[in-house]
Amino acid sequence: MKNEIHHKKMTVINGGHFSDLEGFYEEISQLFMKDEDWKVGTLDGFDDTLYGVETDITWKDYQKSKEDLGLDLTKEFYENKIKQGKPFNVQLIQQKLDELIAGNGQTLFEILIEIIESHKNITLILD
Known part of the structure; x- marks a missing residue:
């Protein structure tokens, strides 16, 4: 029998790619805004980006981000x-x-986590 489970999209935020908020926004813009002509540049903008998004987000190297954005x-x-x-x-x-x-x-890290977790269609995995 074929596996009929529908898999949600998986998005990876890589903490190794950035060490400040600008870098985080850059990473998010790469992940979610590839085809847009604006980039994420504020916390509200980040929040807006996630509306209607249905995905699992794995935050790799989150411990590094937790310190960087601490x-x-x-x-x-x-x-x-x-x-x-x-x-x-x-x-x-x-x-x-x-x-x-x-x-x-x-901290900024905690604020970002809270923004992600406020979106019910997104599952956050800290890795």
């Missing part, structure tokens, strides 16, 4: 937004930065 980079991410000021809500970002420094905030 505390230091997240602090820098928020500090840059605060420096830039508008259009960013500086008070909100300062609050997020304070939480992060106090050990209660999410």
Whole structure:
């Protein structure tokens, strides 16, 4: 008998390919936006990219990404937004930065994981 199980698409995010958020966006653009003329460049943009996507995502080398996109980079991410000021809500970002420094905030890695997990048609496998 033939195997009738329908397999979902499998997408691999390779943590070895990048070490910062820009690199992550580049990786995502390669995976999901091959035929588009815009690239992912923000967290919201990343979230938008995943709408309607049905796939299993394996994040290879996720431990590396967890470190790369960890505390230091997240602090820098928020500090840059605060420096830039508008259009960013500086008070909100300062609050997020304070939480992060106090050990209660999410790192970029955790934010990315949360975005992926908010999409019900996507199964995330950390490898």
